[in-house]
Amino acid sequence: MSATTEPLRVALALAAAGVPVLPLRRGKVPFGNCPSCKDGACGGRPNMKAAGPCRCPAPCHAWAAATTDPHALTSPVWAPVWREAVAVAYHPGGAGLTVVDLDDSAAVAWARETLPATRTVATTRGEHWLYRGAMPSSNAVRPGVDIKxxxxxxxxxxxxxxxxxxxxxxxxALVVKEDTTPARGEVASSLPTRAAWGRSVATGCRHTERYVRTGLERGLALVRARTESGAGSQAFGVARFLAAQHTACPGPCGLTAIGEEIVTAAVSVGVPEPYARRAVANGLETAVERAA
Known part of the structure; x- marks a missing residue:
């Protein structure tokens, strides 16, 4: 290549920093697959969700073609796409990152209220929030929010x-999919009876027993009210809110017992127990992270 296009120059710099990159064409979308890969004829790349045998050297399969190899980026088979490229994309998971894509001002406001502060990148309509760590991707995890x-x-x-x-x-927690609530009368799982929260398990709590029980009962009522859907997400929110009330206590505050009561409430309206436990554990953990 006699001259380096601007997208390729950016791509090479990112690749040198360990960020897998790919070119984007007009419309800011990936280039189409080559004839051998079109319509999945090749079986897909080994790094795709349904792993396949494809070893095509061309920039096919969008994110799955992202690379940090400068020889691949400057190879003859990639040269034509760089001449047409208008932008550069990267594969966050390949770089050990997660992007919370906030598509509008309401989503940005939600993130500022809910999520830990991190590096942000301005977009046309909102912001990208970047975190260290990879996870499954999911679109529309809430209004205006995608996880990439x-x-x-x-x-x-x-x-x-x-x-x-x-x-x-x-x-x-945003991408953990709650199973459909079973029809009325069905039971997702049966939990053994456990001791309710009380002063005996909260010897270091600065709150009165009445204060804690009142807040807990209100939270449990919110979870039990979600009889059609959303009980798991509600359980996450209740666990996060209640745990946040105890961040200034010397402890112990019996948060495990509180969590068990929330799990039981979620299971009672059809949330599968494994999901309920993950949602509650994430809620309790998030409160601690935000207080740190």
Whole structure:
């Protein structure tokens, strides 16, 4: 190549820093597959969700073609796409990153209220929040919010500002899919009876027993009210809120017992127990992270 195009120059710099990259064409989308890979004829790449045998040297399969190899990026088979490229994308999961894509001002406001501060990159309509750590990708995890990491690409819009934080439990919880609530009368699982929260397990709590029980009962009522859907997400929110009330206590505050009561409430309206436990554990952990 006699001259280096601007997208290729950016791509090479990112690749040198360990960030897998790929070119984007007009419309800011990946280039189409070559004839051998079109319509999945090749079986897909080994790094795709459904692993396949494809070893095509061309930039096929979008994010799965992202690479840090400068020889591949400057090879003759990639040269034509760089001449047409208008932007550069990267594979966050391949770089050990997760991008929380906030598509509008409401989503940005939600993130500022809910998620730990981290490095941010301005986009046309919102922001990208970057965290250290990879996870499964998922679109529309809530209004205006996509998670881009292991099986998606993100457009490179610059290094951003701020210090990058470790991927928090609150982001991981966004992509945990709650199973459909079973029909009325069915039981997702049966939990053994456990001791309720009380002063005996909260010897270091600075709150009165009445204060804690009142807040807990209100939270449990919110979870039990979600009889059609959303009980798992509600359990996460209740666990996070209640745990946050105890961040200034010397402890112990019996948060494990509180968590068990929330899990039981979620299971009672059809949430599978494994999901309920993950949601509650993530909620309790998130409160601790935000207080740290």
């Amino acid at each position: 990491s292991m099986t998606q690409y993100a457009r490179w819009l610059g290094p951003g500002t701020g210090r990058m934080a470790v991927l928090p439990a609150a982001v991981r």
